[in-house]
Amino acid sequence: MTMPKIHFGYLGLFVALLFAPFFVYPVLVMKVMCFALFACAFNLLLGYTGLLSFGHAVFLGTGAYVTGHVLKEWGWPTELGLLAGTLSASVLGLLIGALAIRRQGIYFAMVTLALAQMVYFLFVQSTFTGGEDGLQGIPRGTLLGVVDLADDQSLYYLVLAICVGAFWLIHRTIHSPFGQILKAVRENEARVVSLGFDVAKYKLVAFVLSATLAGLAGATKVLVFKFATLTDAHWHASGEVVLMTLLGGMGTAFGPVVGAGVIISLQSELADKVGSLVTVIMGGIFVVCVLAFRRGIVGEASALYQRIAGTKDIH
Amino acid sequence: MQNPATDDFILTTKNLTKEFKGFVAVNDVSLNVRRGEIHALIGPNGAGKTTCFNLLTKFLEPTRGAIHFNGVDITHEKSAQIARRGVVRSFQISAVFPHLTVLENVRIALQRNLGTSFHFWKSERTLDVLNERAMALLGDVGLTEYAKTITVEMPYGRKRALEIATTLALEPELMLLDEPTQGMGHEDVDRVMQLIKKVSANRTILMVEHNMKVVAGISDTITVLARGAVLSEGNYAKVAADPLVIEAYMGTEANEAEAA
Numbered sequence: 001m002t003m004p005k006i007h008f009g010y011l012g013l014f015v016a017l018l019f020a021p022f023f024v025y026p027v028l029v030m031k032v033m034c035f036a037l038f039a040c041a042f043n044l045l046l047g048y049t050g051l052l053s054f055g056h057a058v059f060l061g062t063g064a065y066v067t068g069h070v071l072k073e074w075g076w077p078t079e080l081g082l083l084a085g086t087l088s089a090s091v092l093g094l095l096i097g098a099l100a101i102r103r104q105g106i107y108f109a110m111v112t113l114a115l116a117q118m119v120y121f122l123f124v125q126s127t128f129t130g131g132e133d134g135l136q137g138i139p140r141g142t143l144l145g146v147v148d149l150a151d152d153q154s155l156y157y158l159v160l161a162i163c164v165g166a167f168w169l170i171h172r173t174i175h176s177p178f179g180q181i182l183k184a185v186r187e188n189e190a191r192v193v194s195l196g197f198d199v200a201k202y203k204l205v206a207f208v209l210s211a212t213l214a215g216l217a218g219a220t221k222v223l224v225f226k227f228a229t230l231t232d233a234h235w236h237a238s239g240e241v242v243l244m245t246l247l248g249g250m251g252t253a254f255g256p257v258v259g260a261g262v263i264i265s266l267q268s269e270l271a272d273k274v275g276s277l278v279t280v281i282m283g284g285i286f287v288v289c290v291l292a293f294r295r296g297i298v299g300e301a302s303a304l305y306q307r308i309a310g311t312k313d314i315h
Numbered sequence: 316m317q318n319p320a321t322d323d324f325i326l327t328t329k330n331l332t333k334e335f336k337g338f339v340a341v342n343d344v345s346l347n348v349r350r351g352e353i354h355a356l357i358g359p360n361g362a363g364k365t366t367c368f369n370l371l372t373k374f375l376e377p378t379r380g381a382i383h384f385n386g387v388d389i390t391h392e393k394s395a396q397i398a399r400r401g402v403v404r405s406f407q408i409s410a411v412f413p414h415l416t417v418l419e420n421v422r423i424a425l426q427r428n429l430g431t432s433f434h435f436w437k438s439e440r441t442l443d444v445l446n447e448r449a450m451a452l453l454g455d456v457g458l459t460e461y462a463k464t465i466t467v468e469m470p471y472g473r474k475r476a477l478e479i480a481t482t483l484a485l486e487p488e489l490m491l492l493d494e495p496t497q498g499m500g501h502e503d504v505d506r507v508m509q510l511i512k513k514v515s516a517n518r519t520i521l522m523v524e525h526n527m528k529v530v531a532g533i534s535d536t537i538t539v540l541a542r543g544a545v546l547s548e549g550n551y552a553k554v555a556a557d558p559l560v561i562e563a564y565m566g567t568e569a570n571e572a573e574a575a
Binding site for chain 2: 169172173175177179180181183184187188190191192193194195196197198199201202205209
């Protein structure tokens, strides 16, 4: 019933994004899109599988570093660079996931955090990451050797295509036979086991998917900013993505996009006005979110809509 | 093929024991569940009934002893594996997926045989082929008109019925029901009792149950557990007349009377 309306909403947003670079600074919109993708990837785990990973920045960072390195040092074409960054995050996701899914709840969160911190310190020490300096001046290259991506507008449409494609994949995953099992695991894990499913395998596939998409977000982000630094892999970024997802609405397809949009725009608006107070403001927002609207912006909005419309369908 | 001795018994345990740091929750239990029967496991609180269930389905690891299903040793198999063999359990607290629709709940179970459960690139519409079977199952438990309801909004008794439908979807040879009528009003108890009786055709049911009306009404064999061990076994008349059983249930009163 409400599905066509939701589709219209997506279509409207897509059209708005198509014309956005003519009105807004494209790099800011691209940054929002990268973090929206990161948050959507994270939400696939938290919102649809019930797994709180507290080390997801490590996949963002891995995607960024690997793409940055192969583009800058090895001179790979852009497409291969993106692919390399994304797949590296998948492999790391497989390793970390296989260890972490053995534990549940807070222990899962702690294991992911601990493993992510280990990788973070590897990044600090390694030479291929440039250590504290990071990788600077990474070339964006060209798309298929034709389109010069040095131009922000051209890059913008590549980033838009990547994000739309990834969002579609996430949407499809949520509404797939696999997604059904994930939701069931989130709702009642023991029951899924008792029905004969090897829950661990489903969780692992979800974890690797999520890590892959987080890596894609990192790889894309490198193209936008032309640098990769430790900030991407730092646990602050892992915390930020939790905030974005909760603020926007965990377990809603579109919530993380809204959350990322709000957080990133606030950060860039406030950065030169209040300086380091930004962190305090973010903390305040988080407290208000947890106390007043637990379902997040999108979650509360759709609940309100359903109360007004008097329907009980959930999409 | 099958050992004739095990042909009669679908599930047997030998000296099944579970110790928790010195506390023996299940002590040397040897159960024989006859094929095609409704077998009830009863006993006072803390007798080890649910622990026993958890051992049978490997949600807990037994300290000692063996479990055989259809003559096959399943003592060291994993929970999901045992479920795939056809031993499917329910839980004491209703085990539904609250935020999925009633139809989706049943479909989750049916999905297993479809073999597309890892296909994240397929549309969930590919699951619609299961709807007919799911609706038939919901019909069996009287939930047809609830199919599109979000499960959390159903009354408790209906959730238990849904749980049975989900379990039935796997066409288990052996159904383990953990207190299927717990916390229900009279009408619901009767309905679920009839339902269990109905679904027991062509399969075996082992259930933990407190409601003596249900136990007396539908079970063929009753095993009484007390303090983790088997106290008595037989049909209702035999078990009810067993002085050991009477003592286990009334024991404290009798002891107090003696002490006074």
